[in-house]
Amino acid sequence: MFNNLSILYHQGKQFIPDVTTAKVPGIFHGRPVISMVKVDEIELKELCPVNAISVNPVSIDLGKCTFCGECAMRFPEKISFTTDYKISVNERKSLIVKEGDEKQMTVNPDKVRKELHSLFGRSLKLRQVSAGGDNSCEWELNASNNVQFDLGRFGIEFVASPRHADGIVITGPITENMAEALQICYDATPDPKIIVLVGTDAISGGIFDGSPAIDRSFLDKYPIDLYIPGNPAHPLTIINGLLDLTRKRK
Amino acid sequence: MHYLTIKNNQSVPVSDIPEVSYNAFLVLNTGMVVESPGRHCVNYFGYRDDEKIKLICCIAGDLDHVIYISSCLVDTHMELASFTAKNLCFEKFEREIHENFGLKYSDHPWLKPVRYSHDRFDKSQTMANYPFYSIDSEELHEVGVGPIHAGVIEPGHFRFICNGEQILHLEIQLGYQHRGIEKLILEKKQLNQLATLAENIAGDTAIGHSVAFAHVWESLCGFETSRDIDFTRTVALELERIAIHTGDLSAVCTDIAYQLGSSVFGRLRTPIVNFMQEWCGNRLSKGLIRPGQNKIPFTQDLAKRLSEVLDTFEPDFTEMNKELFNMPSALSRFERTGVVSVEDASAIGAVGMAARASGVTRDIRLSHPHSLYPELNHEPIVKRHGDVYSRVAIRRKEVFQSMKYLRTLIANVPEPSDSTNIKALKSPGAGLLTISLVEGWRGEICHCAITGSNGELKHYKIKDPSFHNWMALALSVRNNEISDFPICNKSFNLSYSGHDL
Numbered sequence: 001m002f003n004n005l006s007i008l009y010h011q012g013k014q015f016i017p018d019v020t021t022a023k024v025p026g027i028f029h030g031r032p033v034i035s036m037v038k039v040d041e042i043e044l045k046e047l048c049p050v051n052a053i054s055v056n057p058v059s060i061d062l063g064k065c066t067f068c069g070e071c072a073m074r075f076p077e078k079i080s081f082t083t084d085y086k087i088s089v090n091e092r093k094s095l096i097v098k099e100g101d102e103k104q105m106t107v108n109p110d111k112v113r114k115e116l117h118s119l120f121g122r123s124l125k126l127r128q129v130s131a132g133g134d135n136s137c138e139w140e141l142n143a144s145n146n147v148q149f150d151l152g153r154f155g156i157e158f159v160a161s162p163r164h165a166d167g168i169v170i171t172g173p174i175t176e177n178m179a180e181a182l183q184i185c186y187d188a189t190p191d192p193k194i195i196v197l198v199g200t201d202a203i204s205g206g207i208f209d210g211s212p213a214i215d216r217s218f219l220d221k222y223p224i225d226l227y228i229p230g231n232p233a234h235p236l237t238i239i240n241g242l243l244d245l246t247r248k249r250k
Numbered sequence: 251m252h253y254l255t256i257k258n259n260q261s262v263p264v265s266d267i268p269e270v271s272y273n274a275f276l277v278l279n280t281g282m283v284v285e286s287p288g289r290h291c292v293n294y295f296g297y298r299d300d301e302k303i304k305l306i307c308c309i310a311g312d313l314d315h316v317i318y319i320s321s322c323l324v325d326t327h328m329e330l331a332s333f334t335a336k337n338l339c340f341e342k343f344e345r346e347i348h349e350n351f352g353l354k355y356s357d358h359p360w361l362k363p364v365r366y367s368h369d370r371f372d373k374s375q376t377m378a379n380y381p382f383y384s385i386d387s388e389e390l391h392e393v394g395v396g397p398i399h400a401g402v403i404e405p406g407h408f409r410f411i412c413n414g415e416q417i418l419h420l421e422i423q424l425g426y427q428h429r430g431i432e433k434l435i436l437e438k439k440q441l442n443q444l445a446t447l448a449e450n451i452a453g454d455t456a457i458g459h460s461v462a463f464a465h466v467w468e469s470l471c472g473f474e475t476s477r478d479i480d481f482t483r484t485v486a487l488e489l490e491r492i493a494i495h496t497g498d499l500s501a502v503c504t505d506i507a508y509q510l511g512s513s514v515f516g517r518l519r520t521p522i523v524n525f526m527q528e529w530c531g532n533r534l535s536k537g538l539i540r541p542g543q544n545k546i547p548f549t550q551d552l553a554k555r556l557s558e559v560l561d562t563f564e565p566d567f568t569e570m571n572k573e574l575f576n577m578p579s580a581l582s583r584f585e586r587t588g589v590v591s592v593e594d595a596s597a598i599g600a601v602g603m604a605a606r607a608s609g610v611t612r613d614i615r616l617s618h619p620h621s622l623y624p625e626l627n628h629e630p631i632v633k634r635h636g637d638v639y640s641r642v643a644i645r646r647k648e649v650f651q652s653m654k655y656l657r658t659l660i661a662n663v664p665e666p667s668d669s670t671n672i673k674a675l676k677s678p679g680a681g682l683l684t685i686s687l688v689e690g691w692r693g694e695i696c697h698c699a700i701t702g703s704n705g706e707l708k709h710y711k712i713k714d715p716s717f718h719n720w721m722a723l724a725l726s727v728r729n730n731e732i733s734d735f736p737i738c739n740k741s742f743n744l745s746y747s748g749h750d751l
Binding site: 003004008011014024025029046047049050066070127128129132133136137139140141142146148158162172173176177185201207211212213214231232234 | 366368397400402403404428429433443451452453454513516524525528534537566573745747
């Protein structure tokens with residue numbers, strides 16, 4: 001008992017007081033900024049392992065990007081990754097960062113379904129489905145719940161049953177072998193419900209795009225409410241994305 | 251000689267591997283494993299060679315530090331005697347070969363599907379009609395769990411046969427995570443695509459798998475790693491071990507409802523993964539390891555930072571462990587729960603930390619050392635009881651051991667090689683076979699590549715430590731209460747994606 005109290009005392013306060021303004025340590029591959037400098041665009045495009053870079057104008061699709069930083073290392077004058085972790089959006093096209101773009105990436109309030117704020121603004125229960133995820137995004141979703149990031153303080157929790165959930169969180173490129181289970185889980189979740197895609201693999205298939213062993217037809221059937229990019233997505237990206245979607249802005 | 255003897259990370263021409271008759275192949279390989287407990291099978295696979303199937307078996311000699319490779323060419327319509335009848339550790343390899351190519355075995359105990367790979371031989375076998383073992387009884391009942399589990403984890407289906415609260419039998423159905431990685435590795439042509447695939451095999455072992463891939467590729471290209479590259483990889487592997495072991499201690503505490511342990515170990519993982527981010531920009535170190543280069547060198551400043559991180563980590567970690575391992579309510583849940591005997595562990599070919607917890611001394615860092623491990627004179631930590639306690643205690647000890655190694659390593663950080671001196675990677679040689687063994691935090695990772703006549707990858711075989719250890723989990727829960735399943739499961743923390751590929 002006293003030993004436990006002494007550990008508590010030694011640990012002190014661990015939680016991040018404000019997850020919307022916290023700084024990430026060291027180098028972090030967050031929102032990229034692409035300058036207008038002219039470089040060998042073909043070489044730049046071919047450098048990317050997942051075809052996330054397009055040319056004319058140069059742009060990076062964060063839904064495909066694995067944040068390996070290869071492009072920024074080779075062309076530092078053209079591409080740099082900022083430590084801005086607020087890169088979750090609710091429209092697929094907003095994930096594409098073009099050259100010269102400096103503005104922050106945000107959830108477009110006009111595209112958020114009206115009932116989401118009133119229904120889920122103070123309490124959101126989510127069922128996570130890993131469909132071919134490599135356990136990295138799952139790992140970071142769990143980290144979002146630890147004592148430091150403490151997603152639970154906002155009333156956002158992961159639940160065991162889809163019947164208790166207000167939406168599903170998908171990680172992984174959606175394998176053929178998992179497609180049926182995902183559909184059953186979605187159908188078991190009561191309406192109204194949201195779909196959140198976490199990680200590059202879920203948003204575009206990532207490096208697995210085009211593999212015959214994946215089946216992404218589920219995503220064609222339903223609207224997606226939130227895209228949280230990353231490989232894996234950082235807990236602060238996850239938390240800020242979910243808050244942006246469900247909270248009314250002042 | 252019916253086999254070829256090679257070292258870890260050595261490339262040899264495929265044509266040098268003796269091709270023997272199936273009978274000789276069977277006697278040779280099962281004999282090696284049965285006669286000597288210091289040998290085990292690290293990989294056994296097949297690939298198409300014209301109309302036939304070429305089988306390649308790799309047996310590692312743990313005491314003589316070499317790998318014995320032999321091969322055999324078989325027809326698909328032949329019915330073969332199984333290795334499994336002689337030694338159980340081949341069981342899963344033969345099921346995999348059967349699933350992929352439809353090879354028939356006359357005396358394999360049960361050729362169950364392994365992962366329902368997309369290019370399997372028999373497409374009528376689907377996830378939905380898995381042939382579960384069942385017992386016809388009025389008194390027994392079955393409990394099915396998954397593929398979607400209660401927590402935020404990967405999918406897999408567990409089918410328990412229970413007598414009241416007691417588990418008689420557990421069968422684990424996997425394959426939900428199958429993304430076709432081995433095929434994609436053959437199809438993608440750019441090196442950074444292959445490296446990206448390797449680090450996505452299992453996200454929690456991004457370092458382990460990408461180091462194994464890098465070793466394979468460098469060996470195929472005849473590239474000699476410099477000291478700074480080896481240094482980076484050794485440091486990264488040990489950091490990964492500390493981070494994941496600490497997180498696992500948190501998970502075990504969660505499952506025995508010890509909130510303080512769960513919170514403290516959970517938060518202690520953060521400074522370690524945040525250090526990885528300071529180093530390479532990713533908390534799981536994706537993007538750090540690339541073949542033929544030291545992409546993000548480990549600097550003196552980072553060494554100073556790591557030393558600070560470890561100095562603040564250690565007292566908290568020690569204090570929390572002292573409390574956990576002296577708490578009767580925790581110990582009563584750990585001790586004699588989920589036992590895997592030393593006989594069972596060696597019979598099924600268990601590897602890594604789980605095998606060492608059952609008294610099997612099996613550690614690539616000792617038996618086939620690579621990178622800077624020869625200098626560290628690694629001594630594996632081995633426990634005898636094979637219960638949850640052993641698997642938890644081994645994590646605590648390995649974390650301290652890894653910290654000791656890291657402190658030794660960072661006392662002498664090598665200068666990054668002069669970039670003007672770095673030789674570019676050549677393309678892989680033609681007609682070669684390479685095998686790479688790496689001790690990840692879970693255990694032995696084995697990558698094996700074969701190149702064709704133009705140096706293109708012809709076959710790539712990945713074996714995650716979970717491949718064998720899932721069977722260890724199934725055995726461990728027998729005669730335990732079903733309520734102890736979660737803590738048995740967490741004490742192994744196996745990879746679904748690493749198994750399903």
